[in-house]
Amino acid sequence: MTRSTVRTDSRLATVAGYVAGFALLFLIWHLAATLLVKSILFPPPWPVFERAVVLIEDNILQEQIVASMRRILLGFALGSAIGIPVGLAIGSFRVVRWLLEPWTEFFRFIPAVAMITVAVIWFGIGEESKIFLIAYTTVFVVVISTAAGVGAVGRDKIRAAQCLGASRLQVFALVALPATVPYILTGMRLAMANAFVTIVAAELIASNDGLGKLLWDARLFMQIEDIFVALVALGLLGFATDRVFRFLIRIFAGRFNATV
Amino acid sequence: MSLVSLQGVGKTYRGRTGAWEAVRDFSLDLDDGEFFCLLGTSGCGKTTVLNMVAGFEQPSAGRILLGGAPVDRPGADRGVVFQGHDSLYEWLTALDNIGFGLRLRGMGRRERRAKAEHYLHMVGLTGQGAKHPSELSGGMKQRIQIARALANDPRILLMDEPFGALDAMTRAVLQGELSRIWAETRKTVLFITHDIEEAVALATRVGVMKRGPGGTLKAVVPVDLPFPRERTSDAFMAAFRSVHALIHDEIHGAH
Ligand SMILES: Nc1ncnc2c1ncn2[C@@H]1O[C@H](COP(=O)(O)OP(=O)(O)O)[C@@H](O)[C@H]1O
Numbered sequence: 045m046t047r048s049t050v051r052t053d054s055r056l057a058t059v060a061g062y063v064a065g066f067a068l069l070f071l072i073w074h075l076a077a078t079l080l081v082k083s084i085l086f087p088p089p090w091p092v093f094e095r096a097v098v099l100i101e102d103n104i105l106q107e108q109i110v111a112s113m114r115r116i117l118l119g120f121a122l123g124s125a126i127g128i129p130v131g132l133a134i135g136s137f138r139v140v141r142w143l144l145e146p147w148t149e150f151f152r153f154i155p156a157v158a159m160i161t162v163a164v165i166w167f168g169i170g171e172e173s174k175i176f177l178i179a180y181t182t183v184f185v186v187v188i189s190t191a192a193g194v195g196a197v198g199r200d201k202i203r204a205a206q207c208l209g210a211s212r213l214q215v216f217a218l219v220a221l222p223a224t225v226p227y228i229l230t231g232m233r234l235a236m237a238n239a240f241v242t243i244v245a246a247e248l249i250a251s252n253d254g255l256g257k258l259l260w261d262a263r264l265f266m267q268i269e270d271i272f273v274a275l276v277a278l279g280l281l282g283f284a285t286d287r288v289f290r291f292l293i294r295i296f297a298g299r300f301n302a303t304v
Numbered sequence: 305m306s307l308v309s310l311q312g313v314g315k316t317y318r319g320r321t322g323a324w325e326a327v328r329d330f331s332l333d334l335d336d337g338e339f340f341c342l343l344g345t346s347g348c349g350k351t352t353v354l355n356m357v358a359g360f361e362q363p364s365a366g367r368i369l370l371g372g373a374p375v376d377r378p379g380a381d382r383g384v385v386f387q388g389h390d391s392l393y394e395w396l397t398a399l400d401n402i403g404f405g406l407r408l409r410g411m412g413r414r415e416r417r418a419k420a421e422h423y424l425h426m427v428g429l430t431g432q433g434a435k436h437p438s439e440l441s442g443g444m445k446q447r448i449q450i451a452r453a454l455a456n457d458p459r460i461l462l463m464d465e466p467f468g469a470l471d472a473m474t475r476a477v478l479q480g481e482l483s484r485i486w487a488e489t490r491k492t493v494l495f496i497t498h499d500i501e502e503a504v505a506l507a508t509r510v511g512v513m514k515r516g517p518g519g520t521l522k523a524v525v526p527v528d529l530p531f532p533r534e535r536t537s538d539a540f541m542a543a544f545r546s547v548h549a550l551i552h553d554e555i556h557g558a559h
């Protein structure tokens with residue numbers, strides 16, 4: 045068998061596995077709702093699906109998804125843009141580590157959810173507060189994994205460069221940085237998961253749109269199907285985002301490290 | 305004047321468990337073009353000596369000269385081949401790994417490529433330049449390391465048990481190739497090993513080390529056999545026995 049057919053086969057198997065896994069999830073949901081709980085508060089999948097179709101036809105679901113995803117991506121990009129250089133500096137220079145490690149160790153124990161009130165007071169309930177919160181939740185995860193990546197660069201890799209004539213700057217740019225890329229991407233992937241948690245909490249409390257707002261309104265008006273539509277949408281979005289991320293990691297970093 | 309000169313070199317490590325004198329009063333002169341094997345049991349201080357010559361570590365006593373100038377840091381005049389293949393860059397192809405030192409010097413792409421191809425061919429990997437290290441076997445990775453060091457044209461090649469992690473068959477093949485490459489380039493080599501046969505197969509001189517603490521050079525034996533060496537010949541056996549006799553006490557722990 046050639047290499048590419050092996051690859052296609054395993055990809056097919058993966059997709060088939062996912063489809064079966066989701067089908068099983070919906071089946072159990074259906075059985076639990078119709079046979080076990082039998083309550084109006086726990087609808088089976090089908091009415092939820094029908095409600096989703098209505099929300100999509102009315103363009104409501106798309107709008108909330110776009111609103112939430114926009115905040116996530118902007119905040120995530122901002123947090124990464126700050127976190128990567130800071131993490132590199134912490135990992136490379138002892139002085140910077142001494143100075144900034146207390147910060148990262150302090151703030152990473154204050155969850156973004158706890159910062160919502162402050163964010164709203166500072167930035168209002170507009171876009172800024174949400175983007176701030178996503179950036180906040182992203183930045184520390186990215187800083188820590190980036191710095192850890194710099195620290196984990198093999199000693200022999202650096203020594204090899206030195207005895208090939210590399211300057212300090214060359215060691216950094218041509219050895220430490222590329223060797224750290226898989227760590228950076230892994231940190232970003234973790235941060236993306238955090239961003240989903242944070243955006244819902246922020247929108248629940250202070251927002252005019254987004255999936256969190258959809259959840260909140262549905263609770264207010266007791267539209268139980270809407271709640272489930274929002275929950276399933278979140279799960280699927282997170283799943284899809286993570287897939288995209290893994291795909292990108294494979295493209296950009298697959299050759300950096302076979303185990304990514 | 306010798307190319308490398310170690311004069312009364314000592315190294316004491318200080319750590320949590322106190323001080324450990326790994327190397328004591330180690331003196332050796334390496335001539336241009338020779339293949340010197342430093343032979344000793346595990347832990348006797350071989351790597352410590354090589355790391356000091358490479359400039360990775362500073363001696364705590366004595367001094368090391370390269371071409372008359374003191375060694376105080378790593379530099380492109382000393383190429384190092386490491387025991388593990390952790391030192392290769394996974395994100396670069398085999399060819400770009402070989403050309404890494406040339407790139408540091410700002411050599412243009414085309415010229416660099418041609419030179420890297422030359423050394424890729426020299427280590428017997430023609431046509432495999434586009435592969436990444438994760439796609440190469442352990443023996444191939446060591447070949448890439450050798451090519452990478454040679455492409456940089458150092459004055460001396462420092463090799464720390466480069467074949468130690470390979471299976472016996474691959475090791476024998478690579479020893480043969482290294483011997484051939486050395487005969488072609490006449491590059492000065494300081495080669496570290498704990499394998500007597502490897503030392504006798506490769507070296508023009510073998511230095512036998514005494515066990516630590518305070519590891520030092522016990523004796524130096526010239527190996528005057530023509531290349532390529534026939535391992536089953538009587539002359540080879542005789543050389544093997546004479547080196548073996550020297551290291552016997554070290555192996556069996558008589559102090
Ligand atoms: N960084 C270090 N700190 C403390 N002791 C060390 C260090 N490196 C090596 N040693 C000790 O020095 C001795 C010689 O080590 P090494 O040169 O690696 O031996 P070899 O390469 O001959 O096996 C050993 O006893 C080892 O434990």
Ligand SMILES: [Mg+2]
Binds near residue numbers: 352
């Ligand atoms: Mg060693």
